[in-house]
Amino acid sequence: MKLPIxxxxxxxxxxxxxxxxxxCGTQVSGDYELPVFLKLxxxxxxxxxxxxxxxxxxxEMAKQADLSYPTMRNKMDDLIEKITKLNTL
Known part of the structure; x- marks a missing residue:
């Protein structure tokens, strides 16, 4: 089952x-923000x-996904931008 985010x-x-x-069954309760990686x-x-x-x-990723390097680079840049925004909130 996937963790809902x-x-x-x-x-x-x-x-x-x-x-x-x-x-051991120990439980920890509170209100904790998810790490940036899990918000994706x-x-x-x-x-x-x-x-x-x-x-x-x-x-190598572009080769495995059968995409061009610029396409894969754009995906990476978009993800970097998203992570940067999430990390500053």
Whole structure:
């Protein structure tokens, strides 16, 4: 099951309110903001993971996705811009 990151009613980002240790059952409650990575859509998270796995090579990612380097670079630039905005909120 995927972790929901946006409210199904108003589409604002969700916060974490409770976490539980599966081993001992300890629970931590509060109002915690999700890390920037988890605020991204699943395909954006996958893009970052693929970038990491390809040793940071946009050229390799473009080759694997059968896209041109400029197209892949534009996707990267868009994601960088989004992360920068999310990180300053």
């Amino acid at each position: 946006t409210c199904p009613s108003c589409e604002h980002n969700l916060n974490v309110s409770q976490m539980k240790c599966p081993d 859509k699943r395909d954006e998270q996958d893009f970052i993971l693929n970038f990491f796995i390809s040793s940071g090579s946009i050229k």
